[in-house]
Amino acid sequence: MSSEAVLAAHDLGISFGNLKAVDGISLELKPGEIMGLVGPNGSGKTTAVNLISGLYRPDRGEVRLGGHKVTGLAPHRLARLGLNRTFQVPKPFHTLTVRENVELAAVYTRQEPSLVEKALEFTELASLAGRLAGSLNVGQQKLLDLARALATSPRVLLVDELGAGLGPKELDQVAQKLLELAQSGIALLVVEHLLAFLNQLTSRVLVMNAGTKIFEGNLAAAAEDPLVAEVFLGG
Amino acid sequence: MFRKPLDLGLIILIPVLFALAPFVYNNQLLLFNAMVFLALAQGINIIYGFTGYLPFGYVGFFGAGAYGTSLAIIFLHVPALIGVLLGGLTALVLGLVLSPLLRLSGAYFAIATLAASEAVYYVISNPGLTNVTKGPYGISLDKAYAPHLSYLTMAVIVGLVTAVVVYLKRSHLGLSLKAVRDDPLSSEMAGINVERQRMVAWIWSALFAGLTGAVFAWQISVFYPDTVFDPSIAIFAIVFTLFGGAGTVLGPILGVVVLYGIYNVIGITEPQYFQLIYGVLIMALVLFLPEGIVSLLKRGGINVL
Numbered sequence: 001m002s003s004e005a006v007l008a009a010h011d012l013g014i015s016f017g018n019l020k021a022v023d024g025i026s027l028e029l030k031p032g033e034i035m036g037l038v039g040p041n042g043s044g045k046t047t048a049v050n051l052i053s054g055l056y057r058p059d060r061g062e063v064r065l066g067g068h069k070v071t072g073l074a075p076h077r078l079a080r081l082g083l084n085r086t087f088q089v090p091k092p093f094h095t096l097t098v099r100e101n102v103e104l105a106a107v108y109t110r111q112e113p114s115l116v117e118k119a120l121e122f123t124e125l126a127s128l129a130g131r132l133a134g135s136l137n138v139g140q141q142k143l144l145d146l147a148r149a150l151a152t153s154p155r156v157l158l159v160d161e162l163g164a165g166l167g168p169k170e171l172d173q174v175a176q177k178l179l180e181l182a183q184s185g186i187a188l189l190v191v192e193h194l195l196a197f198l199n200q201l202t203s204r205v206l207v208m209n210a211g212t213k214i215f216e217g218n219l220a221a222a223a224e225d226p227l228v229a230e231v232f233l234g235g
Numbered sequence: 236m237f238r239k240p241l242d243l244g245l246i247i248l249i250p251v252l253f254a255l256a257p258f259v260y261n262n263q264l265l266l267f268n269a270m271v272f273l274a275l276a277q278g279i280n281i282i283y284g285f286t287g288y289l290p291f292g293y294v295g296f297f298g299a300g301a302y303g304t305s306l307a308i309i310f311l312h313v314p315a316l317i318g319v320l321l322g323g324l325t326a327l328v329l330g331l332v333l334s335p336l337l338r339l340s341g342a343y344f345a346i347a348t349l350a351a352s353e354a355v356y357y358v359i360s361n362p363g364l365t366n367v368t369k370g371p372y373g374i375s376l377d378k379a380y381a382p383h384l385s386y387l388t389m390a391v392i393v394g395l396v397t398a399v400v401v402y403l404k405r406s407h408l409g410l411s412l413k414a415v416r417d418d419p420l421s422s423e424m425a426g427i428n429v430e431r432q433r434m435v436a437w438i439w440s441a442l443f444a445g446l447t448g449a450v451f452a453w454q455i456s457v458f459y460p461d462t463v464f465d466p467s468i469a470i471f472a473i474v475f476t477l478f479g480g481a482g483t484v485l486g487p488i489l490g491v492v493v494l495y496g497i498y499n500v501i502g503i504t505e506p507q508y509f510q511l512i513y514g515v516l517i518m519a520l521v522l523f524l525p526e527g528i529v530s531l532l533k534r535g536g537i538n539v540l
Contacts, residue, residue: 053424054423055420055423074423074428075420075423075424076422076423076424076425076426076427076428076429079423079424079425079426080426084424085424087420087421091418091420091421092417092418092421093413093414093417093418093421093422094417094418095413095416095417096410096413096414096417100410101414103407103410104407104410104411104414104422104425104427105424105425105426107407108407108411108425108426108427109425109426110426145421148421148424148425149424151425152424152425152426
């Protein structure tokens, strides 16, 4: 692994029964870098994110954060070490207010209280800070999920289908936000179905199918790749 | 964390009122039982109101506290107040032993705690253990009997459990417990150690049931296993908490004052009507007011502690 990578996953694998959901995935991210993780439904993208973020313990392989081995650490430990994520289906704390949602993340990862306001302003939720999270619409809940992650001051952020269910205008806004985060030095792994959205963010993609990597490199080159075309278009 | 003077006022006022009440109302046993139910209702509030775990077998900790105290007084010859602390400790240890139950959720957790409390009951009441627990023949603490001191001790415990609930209501700890109840995965990603937080609430809850059972044993001084392991003790406390409103400080207090009040007005003279009213009330609550009567105040725009 190169010395400057902030996140390095090597040969990650996990099986559920006979199904090899993720079978030997490796990737590296430098600070400020954005990598797209694409593939058809059921190809193991979210499982890979769950392995890296500590929700599942991998059967094999290892994860390094800033050079230190963090494989198998509980998610709350990873969150305190600067690795965070958003969820495909946003999971805010419904009975708490928007501000309380973000505040808890800052408090329990021992961040400056000022990060709470910064995260709320960045995600444009400041005007909703007193509302109950359960009363937000899905787009707002996704932003709240992002704000919750940002309040932990992450070095690595795994973004799981933030674009799904957003309108074209919201997508452009979210893409701008993610680019800003990368410019601030956060490494982003972006799981995404919407390739046009991903194209705004990065040219570097990793394509998965049936738990394995079938392509890594340029997004435009991926479109030319016969195997990728077969997987996506059904050949 | 405490917002003086309102919070401190509440924490001090309740035990002081109970301590003075016998001077104006001479049924001290009724007042004592009200305190017992208030402490148990708040103990259930700690675990259910903040984490969503409903311990149907909560009485197990109450009984463990009663027996822990009694056996400490009988065999270790400790003063009653030390015995009460050891009773609380007994329930705390039982809470640690039963902590794997927290892996269950919903109805499974509720039923598993009920089974666990029954298991503890059958062990203690087993005639084969008569030399240790006095088995089914019950306990007599006649030498330690001190109705006034035990009454005042109970008032102090009510103050302590109220303080803990106020603290949860005001602190990030309480907020984190509610976050864990809403979504454990997001809680982990917020840096919250989900298992540890659940454990903290569970242990506090067990400790207060144990202390309450301990003082109860000391107060009545003669009792049998089925007195202190009666599942209806926990059911009553749960209903008081739900009726008033879980997750608030005032809810369980209102629940005990109103429902235990009704129980003592009509329940003793005409128990059949009481059971009818009680049953209808519980159904009405679940259907129309699942968050208890304090939710009426909230709807009226009043911020309830």
